Amino acid sequence: MSSPAPAIVAGRPIVRLDHVSKTFSNGTVALKDMTLSIGEGEFVSLLGPSGCGKSTALRIIAGLGDATTGRVEWPTMGHDAHGKVEREIGFVFQEPTLMPWATVFKNVWLPLRLAGISKSAARARVMEAIEMVGLAAFADSYPRELSGGMKMRVSIARALVTRPRVLLMDEPFAALDEITRQKLNDDLLRLWAQFGWTVVFVTHSVFESVYLSTRIVIMAPRPGRVIDELLVDAPAPRGIAFRTSPEYSEMTRRASQSLHSALGASDHL
Numbered sequence: 001m002s003s004p005a006p007a008i009v010a011g012r013p014i015v016r017l018d019h020v021s022k023t024f025s026n027g028t029v030a031l032k033d034m035t036l037s038i039g040e041g042e043f044v045s046l047l048g049p050s051g052c053g054k055s056t057a058l059r060i061i062a063g064l065g066d067a068t069t070g071r072v073e074w075p076t077m078g079h080d081a082h083g084k085v086e087r088e089i090g091f092v093f094q095e096p097t098l099m100p101w102a103t104v105f106k107n108v109w110l111p112l113r114l115a116g117i118s119k120s121a122a123r124a125r126v127m128e129a130i131e132m133v134g135l136a137a138f139a140d141s142y143p144r145e146l147s148g149g150m151k152m153r154v155s156i157a158r159a160l161v162t163r164p165r166v167l168l169m170d171e172p173f174a175a176l177d178e179i180t181r182q183k184l185n186d187d188l189l190r191l192w193a194q195f196g197w198t199v200v201f202v203t204h205s206v207f208e209s210v211y212l213s214t215r216i217v218i219m220a221p222r223p224g225r226v227i228d229e230l231l232v233d234a235p236a237p238r239g240i241a242f243r244t245s246p247e248y249s250e251m252t253r254r255a256s257q258s259l260h261s262a263l264g265a266s267d268h269l
């Protein structure tokens, strides 16, 4: 097993996990002692086999679940009147989770509506988000009229409509066909380069993680933990030339090797 590399951070830290562990009530240790600093503007993938705690870590970062021990810090974000950190995040789930009875516009409006912003006041921001994902012509369509890739675009627009600084994505493209997945990979990279978000992206796919990320955090199961980190030092834009380059092959080889160690390091697979 390779030992974890020291944390490599691009910009100033935007989120820090400090010795975070999570044990569920049934005794499963989903995450053990995870320490990770993510810099502003990084594109970090959490890569690992099923059950290694990737989703658990992402949910704890999002505030959708609590750590059993350890802390998550957001050094540059503000606090509300109760002292609770105001996370400027957008979350994209594996399933698009759209409201089938509502149009694309109304689905994307949802986070703003929940924040009390009327349809007319939200219109410009909702349309901006829909345009970002290339669906301007479909604002009045219903989810049943859209392909799987288009539904995922709507889901991404809904995450972007609050103009988050950090985008958290939990295997968003896993259910899509390869061509659609590559197209969405390219669109996501283009938006990331344009808007300068920080992205934390959960994936099983070595190829996807190398293509998208500036850094790959490799995790192993039982207990879920970080075992390695890889920097992907390839310039943007990353198109077909990168996908077919020797550098890409070399990085996928190294990530696969680490994953292999991850599998070898767990006792009960």
Ligand SMILES: Nc1ncnc2c1ncn2[C@@H]1O[C@H](COP(=O)(O)OP(=O)(O)OP(=O)(O)O)[C@@H](O)[C@H]1O
Pocket (backbone or CB within 6 Å): 024, 025, 026, 028, 029, 030, 048, 049, 050, 051, 052, 053, 054, 055, 056, 057, 204, 224
């Ligand atoms: N609510 C829960 N109660 C009990 N155990 C849970 C719960 N949620 C997750 N687990 C367990 O915690 C471990 C980590 O789960 P998690 O979903 O974070 O892994 P993952 O790496 O995201 O897996 P996958 O790639 O399959 O989604 C697994 O063993 C899982 O069964």
